[in-house]
Amino acid sequence: MAVHGTTEATAVRTPNRGLRWLRRNIIAIAGLCTLGYLILPNIVVMVFSFNKPNGRFNYQWQRFSTDAWSDPCGVADLCGSLGLSLQIALWATVGATVLGTMIAFALARYRFRARSGVNTLIFLPMAMPEVVMAASLATLFLNMGIQFGFWTILIAHIMFCLSFVVTAVKARVMSMDPRLEQAAQDLYASPLQTFLRVTLPIAAPGIASGALLSFALSFDDFIITNFNAGSTVTFPMFVWGSAQRGTPVQINVIGTAMFLVAVLCVVVGQLAGARKRSKRS
Incomplete structure (x- = not known):
């Protein structure tokens, strides 16, 4: 009887122990599953950047090759469209960050x-579908007689990136302690000195996050660009056009390179932040 009771108690404790472990780690497990779900497409793109397909489409694995990595610009107009997208994204980031910071x-x-x-108008581009803003801007440019091309794409990208910058910077500014600026003024700092040495450094993380978000949105955009590009071809438009007649492996190479650069920037930022925190402590 004693042995039988001990066996039943062990059987009861074992599931309870497993449930307790699951309850303690459920958030970590869910986070890892979500992270894996997000990273899986990037891993697929990375793997297929080393593929050598037999036909025009890079959808099935054939054999390992580094030909695409050795000649990433081997496809006509690929690097040209990539450079144009980077140029538009850079200028759109500068314009949206400057205007968005002042508005915030x-x-x-x-x-x-x-x-x-004004608050409502600022948040409208984030709430409405992109096709609405794309069609509206295209109609505006047509009525004004503006030729579609680089400048129409740039204006359109600044317009829809502006809301994201305002949101990021405004949240940071509203969380600032006004007593810090008042202390600087009590120490006879001029308004310009207070802004440059107190306000701007505190708001810098919000400005940086808005700028990074603007760059990513501008570089990746297809819908608004397609409506306002005319004959100009950006990298997302090149990828869309290539998908209809054959996807070159070089597209996967460019995508992998962009992903690795983004990961490197995040890692460097985290290490720099950790180093600053360790110095303060």
Whole structure:
């Protein structure tokens, strides 16, 4: 009887121990599953960048090859469209970051008429489908007689990136402690010195996150670009056109390189932040 009771107690404790472990680690497990789900497409793209397909489409694994990596610009117009996308994304990031930062400070620090209306207009591009803004801007450019090309794409990208910058910077500015600026003024700092040495460094993480988000959105955009590009071909448009007649392996090479650069930037940023925190402590 004693042996039988001990066996039943062990059987009861074992499931309970497993359930307790699952409850303690359920968030970590869910996070790892989500991370794996997000990274899996990038891994597939990375693997197929070393493929050598027999036909025009790079959808089935044939054999290992580094030919595409040795000649990433071997496909006509690929690097040209990539350079154009990088150029547009860079200028769109600069324009959206400068304008968005000024708008964010104005909305967070000042009270003026139609302030709530401006807030609503700022968030509209984030709420509405991209095709609505794309068609609206295309109609505006047509009515104004503006020729589609580089400048229409740039204006359109600044327009839809602006909302994301304002959101990121405004959240950072509203969380700032105003006593820090007041302390700088008590120490006889001029308004410009206060802004450059106190306000701007505190707001810098929000500005940087808005700029990075703008760059990623601009470089990756297809819908708004397609409506306002005319005969200009950016990298996403090149990929879309290539998918209809044959996908070159070099597209996977460019995608893998962009992914690795993004991961490197994140790792460097995390290491720099950890180093700063360790120095302060």
